[in-house]
Amino acid sequence: MSKNPCNARLLTGAAGGLAIGLLAGHAALAQVPASTNASFEASLKQFCPAKNLEFLKPDVLAKTTDAFVRALPSDQRKRVSDLARPGAAACAGSADESCRTAALLGSIRYMDLSAPLAQKFCELSISCKDWFDCGEDRAPAAQQEASVAPPPQPAPPEPARPQQQAVAQPPASPQPRSEPPAATVPPPPAYYPPPVARAEPPAEAEPAPAPGRSAEVEAPAPVPLPPPRTAARARPELPRPDPSVADLETAARQPPARLEDDAAERAPGARGAVAGFYRALGRGDGIEAARYLIPEKRGRGPFSAAAMSRFYGGLRSPLRLEGVREIGPGTLRARYTFAARDGSVCRGDAVISVREGSSGPLIESIRALSGC
Known part of the structure; x- marks a missing residue:
């Protein structure tokens, strides 16, 4: 190009x-x-x-x-x-x-x-x-203000005075310091109540007096155990998914959209390169995504394979490419969605600049219009 x-x-x-x-x-x-x-x-x-x-x-x-x-x-x-x-x-x-x-x-x-x-x-x-x-x-501005404050401390002129009174200070200081540790020692014994044998008698005393009826107890015991466990596990799982994230996860599994993305990735030229890049991010594969970048961008900051794999591989809902279209020579626009770890949903819109490389079109720059 x-x-x-x-x-x-x-x-x-x-x-x-x-x-x-x-x-x-x-x-x-x-x-x-x-x-x-x-x-x-x-x-x-x-x-x-x-x-x-x-x-x-x-x-x-x-x-x-x-x-x-x-x-x-x-x-x-x-x-x-x-x-x-x-x-x-x-x-x-x-x-x-x-x-x-x-x-x-x-x-x-x-x-x-x-x-x-x-x-x-x-x-x-x-x-x-x-x-x-x-x-x-x-x-950094706050750090500079903090660094400016400490210099005006009048600490250096004071050390001359304690030199003369250094003899009287050492004996007085160790006496009060040795007393508080003695006060801190007694509190630990107060924590002995937890290991008291209160839990032992109720657990062992009940099955002990009925050795002959052990067979009768074993039969009904396994029956009630599974139902409460399954009910307890099913209850906390219901309120977890947020409605917005659930909608996004459902949309990501729709087969028609995946067929459109596959067709875009197989498309020749710049459109196929952009689609392949975002599809790799959707899989959390930073190494594959870096193949679609110009050599100057690879390994730099958030464009490094490790950074892209770490961020896009840890999303709550993976990135899903909605569409790619050309808006000018060497310029394309992509729309995508994903859910971050905290559950916030991003409806992304980005302008991508592509230039021709030795192996085909490569992504030169990406500007996110939506801020994510």
Whole structure:
């Protein structure tokens, strides 16, 4: 699959392949003048190569980029806005801010402001709770506040005083410390009541006086035992399944839907690759799912085979692919459902960007529109 100039600009305009493959993004970047200045992606790798921002949500990317533009001098801010206006107008009907942000990043590159923007993103603290569930982490700020508090402790000047009184302190300190352990010793004997022989007499005393009638007791005993056990096991199982999860589990066993998924997986080209990827996730097979990813993505974070097997193999209800359709060249949209371990149901909707590899189409990026 050949890459046109619009695809190249989009790859350099967004971090980690975010918003790649969106047709609106192609139209937006086509309105921005071409430039040989450093792209945002290249600047990001230069200033903070160890930071992984490819899973940053579109709203965080848009929020940080807009804040950077607002902080620019008035003349630069006006110039960036004017350059991005035609591209932003082509983003009408976009599902999120990815298209408009791509046009804005193209204008920032044209103004040679990618490096300052990348430094701004390097200051962000990002944490990922789950696949496609990433955002700004406010925990480090609390840790910094806690670390600032301890320095103003006047502990160092005080040790000089106890040196003179060190002789009087050691004898007084061991005396009160040795007394409490003696008080803590008596409580344990109070726990002896549990092993009292109360349980022994009722169990052994009743069968002992009737040795001759042991055969009569053995016959009725096995009859009443099984019914109460089965009734006790059947009662707790009824309230366990949630209605939403039960519906999802029932839908996952419907044969027509499975036939549709099988047909999609056997379909040639990008549609078959996307269907095969999600079918592998539905089986909890991270190794098979990694085969459908580009080599640069394999083994990275949530795209590693171990991470995918651990997450999708531990779902309460396995992932079920609802459908795959093409929405543009190299861009597809997939719908799926699954139930997490806590019982929450995800009705997923994702945009997948695919590029041609040596062995066939491979998945380049995935953007979850539903957040799961």
